[in-house]
Amino acid sequence: MHAAAAIAAILDTVRKIPAGRVSSYGEVAARAGLKGRARMVGRVLGMAPQDHPVPWYRVLKADGRIAFPLGSDAYKEQVRRLRKEGVTVSKTGRVDLAAHGWSREQSLDELLWG
DNA sequence: AGCGTGACAAGGT
DNA sequence: GACCTTGCCACGC
Numbered sequence: 001m002h003a004a005a006a007i008a009a010i011l012d013t014v015r016k017i018p019a020g021r022v023s024s025y026g027e028v029a030a031r032a033g034l035k036g037r038a039r040m041v042g043r044v045l046g047m048a049p050q051d052h053p054v055p056w057y058r059v060l061k062a063d064g065r066i067a068f069p070l071g072s073d074a075y076k077e078q079v080r081r082l083r084k085e086g087v088t089v090s091k092t093g094r095v096d097l098a099a100h101g102w103s104r105e106q107s108l109d110e111l112l113w114g
Numbered sequence: 115a116g117c118g119t120g121a122c123a124a125g126g127t
Numbered sequence: 128g129a130c131c132t133t134g135c136c137a138c139g140c
Contacts (some may be wrong), residue, residue, distance in 0.1 A: 067122080
């Protein structure tokens with residue numbers, strides 16, 4: 001797959017992350033048919049301006065932490081946007097993937113209480 | 115071609 | 128939690 005197609009596949013995949021859910025660079029890459037290319041996802045999102053339509057802020061590191069340095073402008077903007085759509089972000093920039101992850105097993109709470 | 119760097123990941127200390 | 132190492136890919140010099 002050439003570069004333009006890869007970029008399109010990545011942006012497509014990011015667009016499919018539902019509001020209120022989050023994914024990871026690695027997961028986006030895999031779903032875009034680019035397994036092992038998590039770093040390319042970061043690169044592609046980095047090219048787009050922050051007001052680009054794709055919901056770049058729903059993409060986190062594999063452990064649920066925000067990729068930007070704590071306290072940086074980009075970091076703060078990402079926290080704002082996530083919280084605005086109901087995602088809980090800890091003071092250290094961590095999101096509970098069991099609660100908000102895109103691809104996840106249903107949480108115990110969900111199974112018990114729906 | 116070689117090497118450093120980065121919005122990464124996984125595993126270990 | 129904070130690091131560190133290894134593996135990985137894409138760029139720029």
